[in-house]
Structure formats: structure tokens, C-alpha cells
Amino acid sequence: MHNDSPLKAFFVVVVTAIICSSLVSAAVVILRPIQLNNQMLDRSRNIMKLTGLVEKGVAPGDEEILELFRSMDVRIVDIDRAVFSNELDPLSFDQRRAANNPDLGVDIPAGQDLSSLGRRSRFTTVYIVLRDGELERLILPVHGAGMWSMIYGYIALEPDLNTIAAVTFYEQAETPGIGDQIQRPEWQAQWQGRRIYDETGELRFAINQGKVEPGTSTWLYEVDALTGATVTADAVTSMIHYWFGSHGYRGFLDLLREQGYAVSRITGSTG
Amino acid sequence: MTSKETFLKPLLKENPVTLHVLGICSALAITNSLTSSLIMSVSLTSVLVMTNVTISLIRRHLPSSVRLIVQITIIASAVAIIDQLLTAYLPDAAKTLRVYIALIVTNCIVLGRAEACAMKRGPGASFLDALGNGLGFSIILIIVAVIRELFGNGSLMGYRILELVHEGGWYEPNAMLLLPPSAFFIIGFIVWVIRSWKPEQNEEAEFKPAPLPDSEKR
Numbered sequence: 001m002h003n004d005s006p007l008k009a010f011f012v013v014v015v016t017a018i019i020c021s022s023l024v025s026a027a028v029v030i031l032r033p034i035q036l037n038n039q040m041l042d043r044s045r046n047i048m049k050l051t052g053l054v055e056k057g058v059a060p061g062d063e064e065i066l067e068l069f070r071s072m073d074v075r076i077v078d079i080d081r082a083v084f085s086n087e088l089d090p091l092s093f094d095q096r097r098a099a100n101n102p103d104l105g106v107d108i109p110a111g112q113d114l115s116s117l118g119r120r121s122r123f124t125t126v127y128i129v130l131r132d133g134e135l136e137r138l139i140l141p142v143h144g145a146g147m148w149s150m151i152y153g154y155i156a157l158e159p160d161l162n163t164i165a166a167v168t169f170y171e172q173a174e175t176p177g178i179g180d181q182i183q184r185p186e187w188q189a190q191w192q193g194r195r196i197y198d199e200t201g202e203l204r205f206a207i208n209q210g211k212v213e214p215g216t217s218t219w220l221y222e223v224d225a226l227t228g229a230t231v232t233a234d235a236v237t238s239m240i241h242y243w244f245g246s247h248g249y250r251g252f253l254d255l256l257r258e259q260g261y262a263v264s265r266i267t268g269s270t271g
Numbered sequence: 272m273t274s275k276e277t278f279l280k281p282l283l284k285e286n287p288v289t290l291h292v293l294g295i296c297s298a299l300a301i302t303n304s305l306t307s308s309l310i311m312s313v314s315l316t317s318v319l320v321m322t323n324v325t326i327s328l329i330r331r332h333l334p335s336s337v338r339l340i341v342q343i344t345i346i347a348s349a350v351a352i353i354d355q356l357l358t359a360y361l362p363d364a365a366k367t368l369r370v371y372i373a374l375i376v377t378n379c380i381v382l383g384r385a386e387a388c389a390m391k392r393g394p395g396a397s398f399l400d401a402l403g404n405g406l407g408f409s410i411i412l413i414i415v416a417v418i419r420e421l422f423g424n425g426s427l428m429g430y431r432i433l434e435l436v437h438e439g440g441w442y443e444p445n446a447m448l449l450l451p452p453s454a455f456f457i458i459g460f461i462v463w464v465i466r467s468w469k470p471e472q473n474e475e476a477e478f479k480p481a482p483l484p485d486s487e488k489r
Contacts (some may be wrong), residue, residue, distance in 0.1 A: 009334040035445040176449045
């Protein structure tokens with residue numbers, strides 16, 4: 001057939017399209033299980049860092065991580081109603097996708113949208129670390145707009161539901177070498193022992209503009225600034241203020257506190 | 272052109288980045304880390320080899336009216352496959368490189384070689400040409416990345432080489448090197464050095480000022 005005939009052009013395009021799409025589909029189907037496993041491991045590793053179950057300096061293998069991860073109590077919380085929910089499966093629930101779902105997501109009122117999220121999921125997955133049946137740590141996901149990117153992280157709280165036990169930011173695309181210092185373990189280590197609310201319940205947590213001096217009135221609530229990364233640091237402060245504010249987890253945390261943080265009661269309240 | 276020339280020419284003499292100034296976008300974006308640059312180099316070289324050889328094999332059956340569509344389809348598929356492989360086997364790197372890997376489709380070197388070489392020459396020559404161009408691109412990427420990561424962050428492939436001041440060392444990193452414009456300057460310097468050494472690479476001026484008409488001469 002002559003190369004310039006329209007029929008040949010049509011034929012060549014169709015054949016190319018079919019061959020190329022089968023190759024790409026095959027690659028996706030074959031590699032999918034490996035990719036899902038990676039995602040799961042990545043998330044588990046990030047959460048395990050916050051549980052205190054893994055000793056410092058020890059790098060557990062993949063199997064061990066998954067084993068520890070499965071030993072945790074994973075729950076779905078209905079943020080607005082401030083209760084645990086049994087409607088969704090905590091392991092497969094996708095909070096990011098839920099934010100845009102008309103039923104599962106909710107608009108954030110403009111005045112309260114400190115982190116420029118627009119919408120958020122009504123539900124969230126929380127991780128509860130128990131020791132001898134007592135609450136040891138409560139791990140909550142947070143996210144918010146940074147300077148360039150959406151920053152995703154987890155915060156682990158001590159049983160008083162106020163003191164920060166650990167923090168991690170596992171996904172971000174802030175300026176390399178500047179804003180992405182939020183991923184530096186030495187900086188994240190400073191969060192440990194800082195408090196979110198003061199005695200009157202006011203939200204005091206902040207990333208300082210400079211170095212935090214021990215003994216000052218704010219040092220219980222503040223973390224050192226990051227050199228050159230004011231915008232990212234302020235964004236992280238806003239993110240904490242949103243998620244621990246009244247449109248975030250505050251209602252849920254207050255309720256747990258009222259119930260005396262007794263895990264038996266927490267477990268009981270799931271109904 | 273002999274096979275040796277086909278392979279060696281794009282390394283320096285006809286380097287796609289410094290002579291043709293192609294593929295600059297990714298060279299700017301990901302060269303702040305040597306690891307990313309190496310992964311990008313390998314990915315681009317593999318895409319280039321796969322597409323150049325495939326297109327060369329079917330070149331006689333490509334009607335010129337749909338030539339570009341078919342080429343881009345093949346390139347996009349190769350890139351999608353590489354992207355899937357990276358997310359499966361190098362998940363951490365894939366997380367940071369994701370958008371840039373997808374953008375290999377629009378990397379001018381790939382379509383450039385398809386048009387300039389694969390449409391005209393056999394699969395053997397196209398293979399060598401793709402490999403040469405891929406390596407030519409890689410060399411520049413690696414040079415830029417070493418400069419940027421070493422002096423911008425004091426490390427190479429994540430390993431600490433120069434102790435940073437804020438970690439108790441002596442080296443104050445140059446944060447500008449981590450921002451994309453610095454890659455522009457470094458590539459500019461490399462082009463300058465190469466063209467001073469090989470003046471035949473200089474382009475002819477596109478415009479020459481017109482001589483003044485007699486009436487305006489004083």
C-alpha cells in the first residue's frame with residue numbers, strides 16, 4: 001500500500017495505538033502489586049517512627065514493620081461529630097480522595113481555612129498505640145499548603161492529648177535545602193515535649209522566628225525557626241493551628257479528655 | 272558517518288544540551304541532587320534508545336501526514352513504562368522525580384533524535400545515536416548536579432562531604448545553587464567554555480544591523 005494513502009495512515013495509527021496501549025497496560029497491571037506494597041510500607045514506616053515502638057537507631061525489616069503496624073489500633077474518626085466511626089474501613093480509606101467527594105468531604109469556612117485547604121475529608125484515620133490497655137500515643141494526620149506544595153505529616157500526642165511526642169512530614173516539595181528542612185530529623189526532634197494548648201485551652205503552638213530560649217514564657221509551646229524558611233515555617237504553624245483548632249481535631253480531643261482518656265471507654269464508645 | 276562517529280559525536284562535538292540547547296528544562300529542574308540526575312539520565316537514555324530504535328524500524332511505513340502523532344505515541348508509552356518501573360522499584364526517587372519523568376515526553380532531545388536520526392537511518396545507527404545523545408545529556412546533567420549538590424548542600428548523593436555550619440561544621444552552603452536559576456548559570460558557563468575551546472560551535476548571528484542609508488550618514 002502506498003505510504004501516502006489515507007487508509008495506510010489510519011491503519012498505522014490504529015496499530016501503533018493498540019500496541020502501545022497494551023504495553024503500557026501490561027506494565028501497570030504487572031507492577032501494581034509491587035507499587036501498592038511500597039506505598040503501604042512507606043506509610044507504615046512513617047507512622048512507626050512516631051509510635052515509640054521502634055527503638056532509635058534500629059532499622060527494622062519490611063516484615064517487622066508490617067507486623068508492628070498491624071498490632072496498632074487503627075480507627076476512623078468523624079471529625080465534625082467528634083466520634084469514632086465504624087462506617088468505613090480504616091485501612092482502605094483514602095482521606096485525600098474523600099476530601100473531594102460530595103458526601104465524604106466538607107468545605108472549610110473561609111475564615112477558618114488557615115492552611116488554604118478549601119475542603120477536607122469529614123473522616124480521618126487515626127492510629128492508637130496501646131500499652132497494657134492504656135493509651136500510650138495517639139497519632140493524627142495533618143496536612144496544609146506550604147510555600148510551593150501540600151505538606152503531609154503525622155503528629156503523635158502523649159496520653160494528655162496536648163504534649164507532642166513526635167512529628168513527621170512525609171510528603172512535601174518545599175524549596176530544596178531551605179523549606180525542605182522540615183524533614184530534618186534533628187529539627188523534628190525538637191517538637192518532642194512541646195505543647196499545643198496552654199492551661200486555659202488557648203492554642204499556643206508556634207514555630208518561633210528565631211531560637212527558642214528555655215525558660216521564657218513561650219518555650220513550652222515553641223520550636224526553633226528554620227533558617228531562611230519563614231514561609232514554610234509559618235505554613236506549618238498555620239497547619240497545626242487549623243488541625244488543632246475548632247474546625248479540626250479540637251472537639252474530638254476535648255471529648256476524649258472528658259472521657260478521662262480511658263481506652264476502655266474509647267473502645268466502648270465505638271458502638 | 273561511521274558507527275564510532277555516530278556514537279561519539281553527541282558526547283561533546285554535537286552535545287544535545289550545549290550545542291543544540293535541547294533538554295534544558297529537566298537539566299534545570301532536577302540537577303540539585305546527584306541521585307535525581309543519575310536516575311533522570313538513565314531514564315532519558317532508556318527512553319531515547321527504545322523510541323529511536325522502534326521508530327527507525329517502522330520508518331519506511333510511517334506516512335508523513337501522521338508521522339509526529341505516531342512518534343509521540345511511542346515516546347509517551349516508553350515514558351509511561353519507565354515511570355511505572357521507577358514507582359515500583361525506586362519508590363523514594365520516583366516520589367521526588369514523578370513530574371519530571373512524565374515530562375520526558377516533551378524533552379526536545381527525544382523527538383529531535385526521532386526526526387533527525389531515526390526517520391533517516393537504520394536501527395543500528397539509531398541505537399548508537401540514541402545512546403550517544405543520552406550519554407551526552409547525562410554528562411552535562413552530572414557535571415551540573417555535582418556542582419549544585421556539593422556546593423549547595425555540602426553532600427553528594429546524600430552523603431555528607433562538606434560539614435555544614437548549622438550542623439557544627441565549617442561550610443556555609445550556597446543556597447542559590449539549589450534553586451533552578453543556578454543551573455542556567457552553570458550550563459551557560461559550560462557552553463561558554465566549550466565554545467571558546469571549539470569556536471566552530473558558535474552560531475552565526477541571526478540578524479546583522481542594516482547599514483545606515485546614505486541620507487542619515489553624517
